[in-house]
Amino acid sequence: MDQKRKVAPADLERNALDLTIFASIAIVILAAGLALLMYPAVFANRESPSSNLPRVAFYGFCALSCLLVTYIVERQITIYRLRRQMAAYRKRSMEMLMQASADLLSTMPNFSTFEDRLAMEFRRAVSAKLKLSVLVISIKPHPLLPEASLALFVLGDAAKAISRKLREQDSIYILRTSYFGLILPGVGPTEMQRISARLKESLSDASGADNRFSFKIDSINYPEQTSSAHDLELAILGWLPEEDSTQKVTNGVLAHP
Secondary structure (H helix, E strand, O other), X not given: OOOOOOOOHHXXXXXXXXXXXXXXXXXXXXXXXXXXXXXXXXXXXXXXXXXOHHHHHHHHXXXXXXXXXXXXXXXXXXHHHHHHHHHHHHHHHXXXXXXXXXXXXXXXXXXXXXXXXXXXXXXXXXXXXXXXXXXXXXXXXXXXXXXXXXXXXXXXXXXXHHHHXXXXXXXXXXXXXXXXXXXXXXXXXXXXXXXXXHHHHHHHHHHOOOOOEEEEEEEXXXXXXXXXXXXXXXXXXXXXOHHHOOOEEEOOEEEXX
């Protein structure tokens, strides 16, 4: 048997209901059988002036059996209601989290802003003889995610994980669907590797044990790996998919203009 096989919530609830019905039927059958065996011994000699204790015990046994079955049924109904309330609460919480992720993505600077900021930072790096690094992080949601809204929620979590590891002077942009661009002024190859390591750790934690998404980090540095702004832009465009070049985030949803 596969120990890692997951049970769907609907199947789990159905199994619990079946178990409750089975337990109730078993108690009714056992109690009825025992009552039939007790009946002749209790009511056989009605003319006997003996104590009424056997009859009281018999009626008490029947009453306790009925109360036990009633308790089991009422308990199952209560558990069912609590599960419905918890499911509704989880649904509302998930909707709020997805809306927060959508709002975050919709307010992030787009590719046009990224190009303008990159050109400005490159000119500043050349004039001041500073270093400049650019990272492009691609996020791939797990293919088994049932809804596109969950994929949007995953992208929001990834954006938060990335933002937590950036410095004040760094900036993050959404370049394409599932592609984030980072501009790191004054960062050379050595420090860029350390930042990439921190980002990998943060993204791995955000992905969770279920591996909700996978990611890839591409990087380029000036002046070690490129010597002109044109070459820098060509390298970045080479990491981005052309078919999504017109896609953007609008009002919290991913759409084409």
